Amino acid sequence: MIEFITANPLLAALFALVGLSLIFGAVLGFASERFKTEGDxxxxxxxxxxxxxxxxxxxxxxxxxxxxxxxxxxxxxxxxxxxxxxxxxxxxxxxxxxxxxxxxxGEEKPKSVAVIREDECIGCTKCIQACPVDAILGSAKHMHTVIASECTGCDLCVEPCPVDCIDMVEIPVTLKNWHWQNPAKANDIIATDGGQA
Amino acid sequence: MSDIIFKLTGGVHPPQNKHQSTQRPIAAAGIPNTLVIPMSQHLGPPSKPIVAVGDRVLKGQCIGATDTLKSAFVHASTSGTVVAIEERPHNHASGLPALSVVIESDGRDEWQLMPAIKDWHLADRDTLLQRIHEAGVIGMGGAGFPAASKLSTDKNIHTLVMNGAECEPYITADQMLMTERAEEIILSCELLMHLLGAEKTLFGIEDNKPEAIAAVNAALIERGNDNIKVIVVPTVYPSGGSKQLIQILTGKEVPSPGHSSDLGIIMQNVATAVAAYRAIALGEASISRITTLSGDAIGEPQNIEVLIGTPLSQLLEQCQWQPARADRIVIGGPMMGYTITDTSLPVIKTTNCLLVPTREELPPPPPAQACIRCGLCAEACPVSLLPQQLYWFSRAGEHDKLQDHNLFDCIECGACSYSCPSNIPLVQYYRASKAEIRQAQADTEKAEHAKQRFEARQARLQRLEEEKVAQRAARAAAAKKRAEEAATASAKKDEVDPIQAAIERAKSKRAGGNTAATNESVNQVTKLEKRLTAAKIKLASAETVDSDKVPVLQEAVDKLTQQLAEAKANPVTTSHDAAVDPVQAAIERAKAKRAGNAAPASPADEIAKLEKRLASAIQKRDMARDSMPDKLEAFESAVATLEEKLAAAKAKAGE
Known part of the structure; x- marks a missing residue:
């Protein structure tokens, strides 16, 4: 082995490099199969x-x-x-x-949920078909209603309603979802300029 | 008595202002004409009213119930009539209304006590917890955390910490309670130790309340309980925070995230402990509390024992407030309280102080200046956070970094804001940011949920479409099969009448005449000749190899020779007979066949067959009912037809 290397340094180097490239090629090839990412x-x-x-x-x-x-x-x-x-x-x-x-x-609107005016609903199921998250409950010729907790407020049910009985209602602030607001924007000026800038 | 205490990190020393309200003993507020009792005085979901308008209620009667330990029961504070159950302005930082039960008192103040558990030291833990829960005891220090929920920990608790620190300026409700009712507090310590199975109680009291310390110590000596230790802690704000007091008394820090119960420690405020004791030993629900009225605009600052639901205005009038001098009304102390404008709001279980300062006493904060990064806030922070970093992140809306800097460990004590030389309302930023982060988390969860539902819906629609296509294909295949079956059935039909068929065949045969018969005999002769040749070859080969089979083969050859000779001599023997009258013969054959066929197709067999078909039709219909309701009608009509047929067959058989 040593003799061969000393006798044929060029060939030995060539074999070594070829050997290494084969090994790493095999490793990379295996890894690309084994750790393949599905999708983007x-x-x-x-x-x-x-x-x-x-x-x-x-x-x-x-x-x-x-x-x-x-x-x-x-x-x-x-x-x-x-x-x-x-x-x-x-x-x-x-x-x-x-x-x-x-x-x-469009513009950013406050969060809202769809509400069906149930007296006016004719049970056409058009809104049910339009709802992308199955948040409307009802069947043909029966009153429909919106499951408020599932509604994403996407508006898509409003357009198909033939009797226009769906309203988008802003989610009201209650004790449950109330929270502190940030203080009014600070002036970030020094005291001697107070209110002048 | 152990006097080893540990130092609190950070903290501030605001003016105490406790002396004003400790000059008078605790007074009673009296019974107001109308009480407004909100259903959400505690943390956790609101209770549900269980009385109706017009009901007469007694003092201590439950008017709001709940089915979870995370919420609390609510009781009528005096006897009277329920006049309304509606949304009323609520004593809350938001100023939003809350569902409340409004009681018009009858002035008789008639009690409805729960059965007292006098021998509570023998009672088991569940009974005691249930009573504390049913009595609506919640944290009276200000947080309003349901006491039963806190005490029902499944961790092994060795130490009870009694919180008598009351570090916030102006507030003296706990101090007066300890001074005047020390015996009850010691008893409540014993009760809670029994309930928790704790070995000892560390009773922390700030050193600015010498009367309270003396009273508790005196009661302790009288009671002679060595397991309760009063520990005097130095006055520093916020030593009364639960994690802070535990740190001062034990030197241990409550882990984050975690609770003090992880260290085997439970802390209770003294007022909460007394409420729990009264609920158990006396059967009294939590329907009153001690509230401090203080501030320069209060003529007679003092502590008042007040029924829950009493309008604030009544307390203010009782203490001779001067509305003209009052700058604002603060619920709670100057550090953590919130401002209200409406004096008709009710006192609730967490209302420990009503502070009415003049403008000179507590001037409104000057406008906030820029942060100069002085670091005073970091020195003041009792939980070792970096308030100025949090401030920058909060302003930039960097939620990830806020969480990395442990924003949720902030106890919102206000020490940073107090120490800030630029008057930045730091705590307000943290509160808003906490809410924003919670909101963002809720939104992410909701989005994930919506995504799942959307994907489920897409999958369903696709499945339905595929099913539709498959059904269409199945229907087409079924139709094709039916057509084929119909074709074969009609072919069979021809055979069903063998006579006719035989007549046809015979006729055609006859038309062919003798030619066919001759051909047949010629064929037979050829066949026999072939067989004879083959037999002869076999015989020859057998003779050379194996003599055993020779006689048999010889016989066969002889027989074939004979047959061939016969066939040659009488070429049309067989066919000639048939040809004599093939039509007649065929008719005869067919008749025999039909007789043979008809015999098994007796009425009984027919009925059996029909019954079998009916059974399978019913089975199919039942399956269709589940899987393809739209085809049900067709299957049902098939069943009906078969039933008709069966009935007809039975009738026939009967004949």
Missing amino acids: PITDQICDLLPQTQCGQCGYPGCRPYAEAIAEGERINRCPPGGEATIQALANLLDTEVLPLDEDV
């Missing part, structure tokens, strides 16, 4: 940041398609239900600039 991980991460209202206001049929589009390079400011917070989170994740919400797709 960045799409999943983007999708997790979206509010999952499945409202389609972004122009895509649901949150995942929009996440896929963002991964392909679509702008991140097309999600009105997520609003500024979602844009901020997406910008953080993708390390891009924070854009203001695209006005074409």
